[in-house]
Amino acid sequence: MLETEVLVAGAGPAGLLVAAELALAGVRTTIVERHAERPPYCRGFNLNARSLDLLARRGLAEGLVAEGHQVPHAPATGLPGPLLLAGTSTDHPFSLGIPQTRVEEVLEARALELGVSIRRGHELRSFTQDDSGVTATIHNGQQIRARYLVGCDGGRSTVRKQAGIGFPGVDARWFALLGDVECELPYGVSAGPDGRTLFVIPRPGYVRVVVREDDPPADKYEPVTLERLQAQVDAVLGRHVELRAPHWLTRFGDAARLAERYRDGRVLLAGDAAHIHPPAGAIGVNVALDDAFNLGWKLAATVRGTAPDGLLDTYHAERHAAGERILANTRAQVAIEEAGDEPLADLMRRVATHPDGNRALAEIITGLDARYEPDGHPWLGRLAPDVPLTVAGRETHLAALLHAGRPVLLDLTPSRSFDAWSAGVEVVSATSPSTSDIGAVLLRPDGHVAWVTTGTDDDGLAAALHRWVGDVPVPV
Ligand SMILES: Cc1cc2nc3c(=O)[nH]c(=O)nc-3n(C[C@H](O)[C@H](O)[C@H](O)COP(=O)(O)OP(=O)(O)OC[C@H]3O[C@@H](n4cnc5c(N)ncnc54)[C@H](O)[C@@H]3O)c2cc1C
Numbered sequence: 001m002l003e004t005e006v007l008v009a010g011a012g013p014a015g016l017l018v019a020a021e022l023a024l025a026g027v028r029t030t031i032v033e034r035h036a037e038r039p040p041y042c043r044g045f046n047l048n049a050r051s052l053d054l055l056a057r058r059g060l061a062e063g064l065v066a067e068g069h070q071v072p073h074a075p076a077t078g079l080p081g082p083l084l085l086a087g088t089s090t091d092h093p094f095s096l097g098i099p100q101t102r103v104e105e106v107l108e109a110r111a112l113e114l115g116v117s118i119r120r121g122h123e124l125r126s127f128t129q130d131d132s133g134v135t136a137t138i139h140n141g142q143q144i145r146a147r148y149l150v151g152c153d154g155g156r157s158t159v160r161k162q163a164g165i166g167f168p169g170v171d172a173r174w175f176a177l178l179g180d181v182e183c184e185l186p187y188g189v190s191a192g193p194d195g196r197t198l199f200v201i202p203r204p205g206y207v208r209v210v211v212r213e214d215d216p217p218a219d220k221y222e223p224v225t226l227e228r229l230q231a232q233v234d235a236v237l238g239r240h241v242e243l244r245a246p247h248w249l250t251r252f253g254d255a256a257r258l259a260e261r262y263r264d265g266r267v268l269l270a271g272d273a274a275h276i277h278p279p280a281g282a283i284g285v286n287v288a289l290d291d292a293f294n295l296g297w298k299l300a301a302t303v304r305g306t307a308p309d310g311l312l313d314t315y316h317a318e319r320h321a322a323g324e325r326i327l328a329n330t331r332a333q334v335a336i337e338e339a340g341d342e343p344l345a346d347l348m349r350r351v352a353t354h355p356d357g358n359r360a361l362a363e364i365i366t367g368l369d370a371r372y373e374p375d376g377h378p379w380l381g382r383l384a385p386d387v388p389l390t391v392a393g394r395e396t397h398l399a400a401l402l403h404a405g406r407p408v409l410l411d412l413t414p415s416r417s418f419d420a421w422s423a424g425v426e427v428v429s430a431t432s433p434s435t436s437d438i439g440a441v442l443l444r445p446d447g448h449v450a451w452v453t454t455g456t457d458d459d460g461l462a463a464a465l466h467r468w469v470g471d472v473p474v475p476v
Helices: 013-024 049-056 061-067 100-113 158-162 226-237 284-304 313-339 342-353 355-366 398-402 461-468
Strands: 006-009 029-033 069-071 095-097 117-120 124-129 134-138 143-146 148-151 175-182 188-191 197-203 206-212 244-253 256-258 267-269 388-391 394-397 408-411 426-429 440-443 449-453
Touching (some): 013 029, 029 143, 148 284, 206 226, 256 313, 313 355, 342 355, 398 408, 398 440
Parallel strands (some): 006 029, 148 267
Antiparallel strands (some): 069 095, 175 206, 188 197, 408 440
16 A cells, blocks of 8 residues: 555645645655646636735745736726735735646646655545544555545545535526637627627637526536537627637536535645635635645644644634635625626725725735734734845845745844744844834744734743744743
8 A cells, every 4th residue: 555644635726735835844745636637728827916925935936927927906806997906915916817737837846846746647536534544545446545635626526525524505506608719709798789798818829708608507517518609609699600629618607615624634625625616806726725825834744743732723714714705705796796786886996996995805805814813913813024134144035034834933133032942943033124113023834923023022922832833942
């Protein structure tokens, strides 16, 4: 039987990033992916500001930003105008147009470089768990033993179902057909004689046509044919416009479901396996990355045996709550769009064009509002901003301190010594021109602030270290 420390099911964005994070922390990790090859089509084309901020904490954002196309606003549905990202709580005040397939390539290369074993053409069919681990069975009968199993196997997750984790929510009320095709339709919205519309989105070498489906089949997974898409397009436009050379044909709806729990013993869920939501705000890849980034370091510390009690359960506490917010805001975006109500549109226009309203909406829709501690200093529980730093006479910046994926105690009043606190934590003394009100800050490996002081006192630091890092010596 093959043995590994953590088995990840699914090599999508969530699976690849969580595996890379585990491997960065020295955990032996294996991914099983049912597809023998990466699919030839591309679903998403967007990384949002929150994802870029997170990826930058591992040095992964810069290369992607150099390749992609920057748009200064957050993708949103149903709002009357664009939500500008300038002035929001991000180091990357833009959305990045980049194919999901390219993001997956970059994450896969990183996972492989860090030693992750990726077994393509391996479908996880079932598993059992006991006190010390999980035994998974692959479609070919092979068994894999691991201490933990992470289900990153998409919306129809086998892992979630086999673990008996409920997936409550609402079924789709409508479906849309999507075709990556060639045709002569103009980019943007095309309307037919009865006011119904379809969308034509430019993509590299083809266009993506999206149109609501009049009579979806009882089985929503029934394959979409070019004939079906053609008939729907012609019906909406009231004339025939030829669709050719289909690259990808599929159907999606506005179902919204959230796993009851993100952990069941030694089994964890991340990404679409844990939540599905209406197609608003182009958020799916981004939430998957956010989940994976939150889970990776916590699971690694648990496997290594250094995690404080309860650390792994904070994954459910933090990300299930985030999932609830994402379902709520994506459903709200669709509801506003569907209402077609002029007074509501006018209210939203006024909120969205007010600087504070714009900021709040942009941060909610992108997940930039993530804050895992509701009270205290404004930095507490939030992603620490990537401020410039001088460390031992060298110019650097905060995100670079996190590239190794370790907790960091950043001391911005270098007269003090934190040596006695240093077990399991990297202590960095620095100065910064942008943090005059911060004395010291404890950063979790994901860059979120676990403790902060504005002065020179250490009140609460011991408790924060015990909660997030584990046993540490008492200061002398
Ligand atoms: C048409 C469309 C457009 C989209 N556009 C965007 C966008 O612009 N921006 C955005 O952020 N999101 C977008 N999304 C959503 C996004 O694609 C998903 O949310 C994202 O891929 C989720 O990542 P994941 O890793 O959780 O799951 P997935 O990417 O679905 O990966 C799951 C993986 O698990 C594998 N798998 C499944 N079952 C098993 C098994 N039993 N054993 C082993 N492997 C298994 C699958 O083959 C797959 O590779 C779009 C989705 C669609 C359908």
